[in-house]
Structure formats: C-alpha cells, structure tokens
Amino acid sequence: MEAQSPFTTLIEISNYQSTTGKKNLPGDFALWIFIFAEMLVFGVLFVAYAFTRAYHVELFNESQLTLSRTSGAINTLVLITSSYFVVNGVSAIKQGLSKQCGYWLIGAFLLGGIFIIIKILEFHAKYAADISMSTNAFYMFYLSLTFFHFMHVLMGMIILAFIIFKVLNDGYSAKDYVGVETGASFWHMVDFLWIILFPLVYIIR
Amino acid sequence: MKQINSQSNISATVIWLILVALTLATWRIGEAGMVGKSAMLLLLFIAMIKSQMVANYFMALRHTRLIWRGIMFGYFVIVGGLIALAYLRSLA
Amino acid sequence: MKYTSQAVAKPYFIAAIALFLGQILFGLIMGLQYVVGDFLFPAIPFNVARMVHTNLLIVWLLFGFMGASYYLIPEESETELFSPKLAITTFWVFLAAGAITVLGYLLVPYASLAKWTGNDLLNTMGREFLEQPLPTKVGIVLVALSWLFNITMTMLKGRKTAISLILTLGMLGLAVFFLFSFYNPVNLVKDKFYWWWVVHLWVEGVWELILGAMLAFVLIKVTGVDREVIEKWLYVIITMTLVTGIIGTGHHYYWIGTPAYWQWWGSIFSALEPIPFFMMTVFAFNMVNKRRREHPNKAAVLWALGTSVVAFLGAGVWGFLHTLAPINYYAHGTQLTAAHGHLAFYGAYALVVITMISYAMPILRGRAANPERAQIMEMWSFWLMTVSMFFIALLLTGAGVVQIWLQRISTTPMSFMAVQDSISIFYWAREAAGVVFLIGLLLYIGSFFVKGESRAIE
Numbered sequence: 001m002e003a004q005s006p007f008t009t010l011i012e013i014s015n016y017q018s019t020t021g022k023k024n025l026p027g028d029f030a031l032w033i034f035i036f037a038e039m040l041v042f043g044v045l046f047v048a049y050a051f052t053r054a055y056h057v058e059l060f061n062e063s064q065l066t067l068s069r070t071s072g073a074i075n076t077l078v079l080i081t082s083s084y085f086v087v088n089g090v091s092a093i094k095q096g097l098s099k100q101c102g103y104w105l106i107g108a109f110l111l112g113g114i115f116i117i118i119k120i121l122e123f124h125a126k127y128a129a130d131i132s133m134s135t136n137a138f139y140m141f142y143l144s145l146t147f148f149h150f151m152h153v154l155m156g157m158i159i160l161a162f163i164i165f166k167v168l169n170d171g172y173s174a175k176d177y178v179g180v181e182t183g184a185s186f187w188h189m190v191d192f193l194w195i196i197l198f199p200l201v202y203i204i205r
Numbered sequence: 206m207k208q209i210n211s212q213s214n215i216s217a218t219v220i221w222l223i224l225v226a227l228t229l230a231t232w233r234i235g236e237a238g239m240v241g242k243s244a245m246l247l248l249l250f251i252a253m254i255k256s257q258m259v260a261n262y263f264m265a266l267r268h269t270r271l272i273w274r275g276i277m278f279g280y281f282v283i284v285g286g287l288i289a290l291a292y293l294r295s296l297a
Numbered sequence: 298m299k300y301t302s303q304a305v306a307k308p309y310f311i312a313a314i315a316l317f318l319g320q321i322l323f324g325l326i327m328g329l330q331y332v333v334g335d336f337l338f339p340a341i342p343f344n345v346a347r348m349v350h351t352n353l354l355i356v357w358l359l360f361g362f363m364g365a366s367y368y369l370i371p372e373e374s375e376t377e378l379f380s381p382k383l384a385i386t387t388f389w390v391f392l393a394a395g396a397i398t399v400l401g402y403l404l405v406p407y408a409s410l411a412k413w414t415g416n417d418l419l420n421t422m423g424r425e426f427l428e429q430p431l432p433t434k435v436g437i438v439l440v441a442l443s444w445l446f447n448i449t450m451t452m453l454k455g456r457k458t459a460i461s462l463i464l465t466l467g468m469l470g471l472a473v474f475f476l477f478s479f480y481n482p483v484n485l486v487k488d489k490f491y492w493w494w495v496v497h498l499w500v501e502g503v504w505e506l507i508l509g510a511m512l513a514f515v516l517i518k519v520t521g522v523d524r525e526v527i528e529k530w531l532y533v534i535i536t537m538t539l540v541t542g543i544i545g546t547g548h549h550y551y552w553i554g555t556p557a558y559w560q561w562w563g564s565i566f567s568a569l570e571p572i573p574f575f576m577m578t579v580f581a582f583n584m585v586n587k588r589r590r591e592h593p594n595k596a597a598v599l600w601a602l603g604t605s606v607v608a609f610l611g612a613g614v615w616g617f618l619h620t621l622a623p624i625n626y627y628a629h630g631t632q633l634t635a636a637h638g639h640l641a642f643y644g645a646y647a648l649v650v651i652t653m654i655s656y657a658m659p660i661l662r663g664r665a666a667n668p669e670r671a672q673i674m675e676m677w678s679f680w681l682m683t684v685s686m687f688f689i690a691l692l693l694t695g696a697g698v699v700q701i702w703l704q705r706i707s708t709t710p711m712s713f714m715a716v717q718d719s720i721s722i723f724y725w726a727r728e729a730a731g732v733v734f735l736i737g738l739l740l741y742i743g744s745f746f747v748k749g750e751s752r753a754i755e
C-alpha cells in the first residue's frame with residue numbers, strides 16, 4: 001500500500017474524516033491552525049509577563065492591586081457560562097434541534113456582550129486614571145493582554161452571530177454541523193485563554 | 206443516540222459547576238490576599254486544570270487523536286511550568 | 298490564450314524584464330563601489346546608483362504585477378478585460394514616467410531635481426524607496442488607480458473567484474498604502490513611523506496577497522488540483538499574513554523613538570510572520586505532488602516551487618533571524634539586513650513575477666509551453682540566479698555577523714569604516730556572485746529567442 005503523504009493527512013483532516021476510529025479535531029481544521037497560532041501568541045505573552053515580573057516584583061505587586069479582582073472574576077464566570085451554553089448549542093444541533101441550538105448560542109452571545117461591557121468599564125477606569133501602555137511594564141502587559149483578548153471576544157461574537165443567523169434559518173442539520181463546531185471551538189479557546197489570564201494578571205502575586 | 210447526548214449534557218453541567226466553584230475559589234484566595242509559593246502554585250494549578258477541563262470536555266478533545274490531546278496538555282504544562290519557574294525565581 | 302485582451306500583458310512583461318536587467322547592472326556597479334570606492338565617480342555616485350537599483354526593483358515588480366493581473370483576471374473572470382485600451386495607455390504612461398524619473402536621477406543633481414519638480418510645494422522626496430519626484434508619485438497613484446479600475450470592472454462583469462478577489466484586495470492595499478508616501482511629517486519619528494506603512498505593509502502585508510493569488514493561479518493551472526482545496530488554504534494563509542504582518546510592523550519600531558511596548562508587540566507578532574510563508578511552501582509542494590496532469594511547461598513549475606521555497610528562506614528564516622528586539626538591537630541596519638532584503642525580495646517577488654511570466658508568456662505567444670531547449674535554458678537560469686542569490690545572502694550574512702561582532706559586541710569596538718575594510722573579502726565575493734546572477738538573467742532573456750519544436754495550445 002502506498003504510504004500516506006502529509007498532504008493526504010492534511011486533506012483528510014481538513015475534510016473532517018479519519019481512517020482511524022479516533023475523531024479529528026471538532027470543526028474545520030483550517031480554524032485549528034489559527035487556534036494553535038493564537039495559543040502560541042498568548043502563551044508567549046503569558047510567559048513574557050511572568051519573566052518580566054521577576055525583574056520588577058514590587059512594581060507588579062503594587063500596580064496589580066489597582067485592578068478590580070471582582071470584575072475579573074465576574075467576567076470569568078460570564079465566559080465559562082457562555083462556553084457552557086455553546087456546548088449545549090452544539091449538542092442540540094447534533095440532534096437536529098436548530099431552534100434550541102440558536103437559543104443557546106444567543107445566550108452565549110449575550111454573555112459575550114456582558115463581558116465586553118465590564119471590560120470597557122475597566123478600560124475606562126484606567127484611561128480616566130491616565131494609565132496607558134507607557135505607564136509601566138505591568139500596565140503595558142495588562143493592557144496589551146486584555147485588549148488583545150478583548151479583540152478575540154469581539155471576533156468570537158461576530159462568528160457566533162453568523163452561526164446564529166444561519167442556524168435559525170435552518171442552515172445546519174444533524175448531519176451538517178461542522179460550522180457550529182468550528183465557531184464553538186474558537187469560543188472555547190477565547191474562554192480558556194481568559195481562564196489563564198485572569199489569575200495570572202489579576203490574582204497571583 | 207438521544208441518551209448519549211443527554212448524558213454528555215449532564216457531564217457538561219457538572220464540569221460547568223466545577224469551573225464556577227474553582228473560579229470562586231480563585232477569587233476568594235485573591236481577596237484574602239494570600240501570597241507566597243504555595244498560594245502561587247495552587248492558583249496556577251487551578252487555572253491549568255480549568256483550562257484542561259474546557260479543552261477536554263467543552264471542546265470535546267477527549268475523543269480525538271492522541272496528538273491533539275497531547276498538544277493541548279503539553280501547552281498547559283509548558284506554559285504553566287514556565288510561569289511557575291519565573292515566579293519561583295523571583296521568590297528565591 | 299483564452300481571451301484576446303490578455304495580450305496586453307505582453308508589453309508589461311517585456312518592460313519588467315528589461316528593467317530587471319537595469320536593476321542588476323546598477324547593483325553590480327554598487328557592489329564594485331563597495332570595494333573600489335571611486336569607481337565611476339563622479340558620474341554615478343553610490344547614492345544615485347542605490348536609488349536607481351531599488352527604484353528599478355520596485356518599478357519592474359509593479360510592471361510584473363500589472364501584467365500578471367491583466368493576464369490573470371480575464372481568465373479567472375471568464376470575460377474580456379474591461380478596457381484593453383486603458384491598459385495599454387497606462388503602460389506607456391508608466392514606462393515614460395519611469396524612464397524620465399531614472400534619467401532625472403542619473404543626469405540631474407538630486408537637490409535640483411527636487412527643486413524643479415515641486416518638492417517645496419509638498420515635501421515628499423529624499424526617503425529610501427520613496428525618492429521619486431512629486432509628479433512621478435502622483436503618476437504612480439494614477440497608474441495604480443487605472444489598473445485597479447480596469448481589473449475591478451472586469452471582475453464585476455464576470456465570474457468572481459477567491460483568487461481574483463484576493464489579488465484585487467492586494468492591489469487596493471498597494472494603492473492605499475502608497476498614499477502614505479505623500480505624508481512626510483517634520484518630526485523624524487513620525488516620518489519613519491509612516492514610512493514603514495508603505496515599505497513594511499507592502500512587502501509583509503498587501504503584496505503577500507498578490508503573491509499568494511498569483512502562486513495559487515499558476516499552481517491550479519499547472520497541476521489541475523481542485524480549486525476548492527486551494528482556495529480554502531489561500532484564505533488561511535492570507536488571514537495569517539495580515540494578522541501577523543500588520544502588528545508585525547512593530548519590528549521596525551524598536552529604536553526610532555516610538556513607545557517601548559512595540560518591542561513586545563513587534564517581536565511577538567513578527568516572529569509569527571514566517572508561518573504563512575511556511576504554509577505557502579507546504580501548499581505548493583503538496584499541490585505539485587497531487588497533480589492531476591503533466592503540464593508541458595516544466596519550467597513554470599520549477600519557478601513556482603522555487604518561489605515558495607526561497608520566499609520562505611528569505612522572508613521567513615532570514616527575517617526571523619533579526620526580528621526579535623534583543624537581537625535586532627545588535628543587528629539593526631547591518632549587512633544582515635541587506636542579506637535578508639535581497640533574498641526576500643528575490644524569493645518572494647522577483648520569482649513570483651518570473652513564475653507568472655514563464656507560465657503566461659508562451660501562451661501569449663501562441664503555444665502551451667516553450668520548446669524543450671528553451672525550457673532547459675530557463676531551468677539553468679533559475680538555478681544560476683537562485684544559487685548565486687543564495688550566496689549573496691550568505692556572504693552578506695557573514696559580513697553582517699563580523700560587522701556586528703567587531704563594531705557592536707566586542708569589548709574594544711572598531712569604527713564603522715575600519716570594520717568595512719576588514720570585511721572587504723565578503724564584498725568581493727558578493728560581486729562575483731552578482732556576476733553569476735547576471736549570467737543567469739541573460740540566459741533567461743536568451744531563452745525567449747530559442748526556436749524549436751513546441752506544442753500547440755491544448
């Protein structure tokens with residue numbers, strides 16, 4: 001038998017089929033390339049934060065106290081819950097329940113909106129206090145990381161909006177739901193990156 | 206088919222509740238102002254466990270090929286490990 | 298040739314190659330001036346030769362892009378070009394403007410040129426790559442607009458494919474970012490800040506869309522692989538390019554007076570820029586491995602594969618070498634930069650234009666592929682140019698490393714000129730490699746004149 005070329009594997013993965021029993025990644029493989037790349041960027045930023053902190057412990061500890069741990073925690077709960085809604089949405093569409101799926105995803109989308117509002121309030125407080133990326137190394141990381149993540153939440157919401165629109169118009173079915181899974185995977189990534197970001201930047205000292 | 210799915214919904218709910226509880230714990234530890242090596246390691250460990258749970262159960266990676274689960278797990282170990290290393294250096 | 302209006306590509310391609318030859322001659326002049334300081338002085342001073350070398354590069358690439366899109370867009374859109382007449386008029390205007398500008402550089406002192414062309418009115422001259430007098434800059438904008446108009450109209454009346462969409466987007470970006478060449482603030486930091494919006498956002502942003510689209514087009518044609526597969530990957534590559542490339546501009550904002558956070562943003566995002574280049578290589582090779590037909594134009598396949606590999610090496614690997622802020626701190630503005638600039642420009646843009654020419658020119662001349670002897674000559678030319686350019690890059694890298702060491706790291710640093718003297722051996726070798734490059738280019742030009750048996754169009 002002909003050995004499997006990397007390209008066959010790639011095509012097979014991107015078509016969401018597998019010769020072995022184990023499943024491939026949920027959703028379109030093309031998106032997973034982004035997910036891995038995003039994880040890499042955030043990973044590097046997280047580690048860079050930690051090592052930079054090691055040189056400025058006092059400064060980081062002091063500036064960290066100006067963050068609202070409660071807002072951060074509420075936002076964590078918000079994202080976790082919206083991820084949970086998305087899980088329910090995916091299992092609804094797997095049973096062909098387009099309406100339910102749509103409702104779960106709308107719930108997730110609205111929670112995303114709450115996250116955005118809370119985050120904007122936090123940004124506003126810092127802006128009002130004349131704090132910017134040039135204030136010190138801590139704020140440089142805090143603002144970069146959370147802003148970059150914020151953009152991902154917005155991106156995730158746009159993706160969810162498209163899926164909601166399509167699912168409510170019966171664009172997906174119990175047989176064809178790769179699109180829903182693709183959006184869901186992105187949303188979960190946004191969630192777990194925040195799960196690391198929150199304790200790292202807001203709590204651990 | 207239906208049954209499997211409702212089952213997975215139940216486990217998703219359990220996971221969700223655990224995640225909520227761990228988030229509240231993280232927040233409490235922060236409010237209590239706990240510092241030092243063990244608090245740091247604990248918080249980091251909680252964060253990585255939570256992320257791994259999201260990846261395994263919400264993203265449903267636990268049914269996928271070893272390579273994908275390995276990449277995820279490796280990511281949490283490496284990122285978490287390096288962060289811990291940096292903090293330990295600053296404590297030493 | 299499926300549509301007669303595709304023929305307008307021909308003069309563009311011919312002009313591109315002629316100007317390429319001019320670029321290389323001036324490169325060789327400069328290469329010699331590096332070691333024999335007063336060579337051709339005062340007729341052609343180094344700074345003038347440099348300006349001609351780099352401006353010819355940009356102009357011939359633009360000719361190549363335009364010709365390529367006049368060939369590609371009708372075929373993708375399955376309709377005749379909106380206005381072949383406009384395309385031909387634009388060609389002559391651009392050629393004349395280019396020729397007059399280069400003659401201006403060579404015959405008139407730059408300061409007088411600036412004075413005569415209204416630089417006092419709107420000060421835009423005197424910056425690397427953007428040295429063109431005001432009328433030329435305005436001309437470039439008009440030419441770009443005419444080009445954009447023509448192909449957009451063509452696309453609108455015909456089939457819309459991912460390839461033509463991405464190509465048009467890339468050209469739109471090219472035109473938009475060039476507008477920043479008219480903005481020349483007095484503040485030097487701001488000046489440099491926006492200068493990179495032209496230079497960096499061209500080569501590491503919108504031009505990559507053009508590159509991706511042209512490569513995908515040729516690969517579809519020569520391999521017969523399904524469009525759907527290719528388009529999906531093209532979208533992934535393009536999105537990655539933009540995400541990493543736009544914020545990656547920060548790798549030029551480390552030491553010019555911009556805020557310090559750019560050291561983080563620039564380092565991290567530009568470090569990911571090689572990924573889309575790498576994906577392009579994987580994509581090209583796999584498509585060729587999966588080919589559904591044996592296209593008679595073997596030379597075009599070679600150029601296409603070469604593009605993907607050398608672009609990855611020049612942009613991805615050589616770019617990564619000095620892109621992290623702590624390394625760039627030492628490497629900034631040394632021969633290492635020149636090594637990277639040469640290999641990246643050659644690999645990504647010179648080669649992709651030649652790929653298009655090599656694929657399209659035989660068809661424009663009424664045959665599917667050139668006679669075998671001509672193709673063999675092309676392949677020789679590919680290897681001579683590619684290997685010698687690789688040597689140029691390696692030699693300049695060597696020169697750069699020694700330069701960094703002696704001048705910036707050593708505990709007893711040497712002065713700039715003393716270091717230059719001590720690395721002249723690298724420059725001599727670079728000049729020799731440059732001569733080989735010239736021979737390769739002449740062979741390429743020669744291949745157009747080879748006669749022989751050639752297959753008729755399928």
Ligand code: HEM
Binds near residue numbers: 570628639641
């Ligand atoms: C096809 C794509 C590319 C082309 C044509 C290109 C070309 C160039 C050129 C001509 C320069 C010199 C600019 C000057 O005059 O100062 C330059 C500088 C630079 N390039 Fe690229 N480049 C490309 C892609 C990349 C990539 C992907 C990276 C990073 C991974 C990169 C990193 C850099 C850096 C860091 C500098 C500044 C060097 C210094 O500080 O002196 N380039 N590039």
Ligand code: HEM
Binds near residue numbers: 489629
């Ligand atoms: C603290 C030291 C330096 C500063 C602040 C500095 C600043 C700059 C600036 C603002 C630019 C234009 C933007 C850019 O290309 O990134 C530049 C380019 C450049 N620098 Fe430096 N530079 C420094 C050291 C050096 C040294 C020591 C050399 C000589 C070996 C050098 C050679 C160059 C070159 C060759 C360019 C590209 C110019 C061109 O391509 O036209 N730089 N530098």
Ligand code: HEM
Binds near residue numbers: 642727728730731732
């Ligand atoms: C083959 C013979 C060539 C020789 C001997 C040559 C030589 C040179 C020299 C001496 C410079 C000036 C460096 C300085 O300012 O110190 C230069 C700049 C440049 N050349 Fe060439 N060149 C050749 C071919 C090419 C080709 C084929 C390309 C692109 C396809 C190219 C692209 C460039 C670019 C982009 C710059 C500006 C680099 C920068 O700013 O760092 N050259 N070349």
Ligand SMILES: [Fe+2]
Binds near residue numbers: 497
């Ligand atoms: Fe750049």
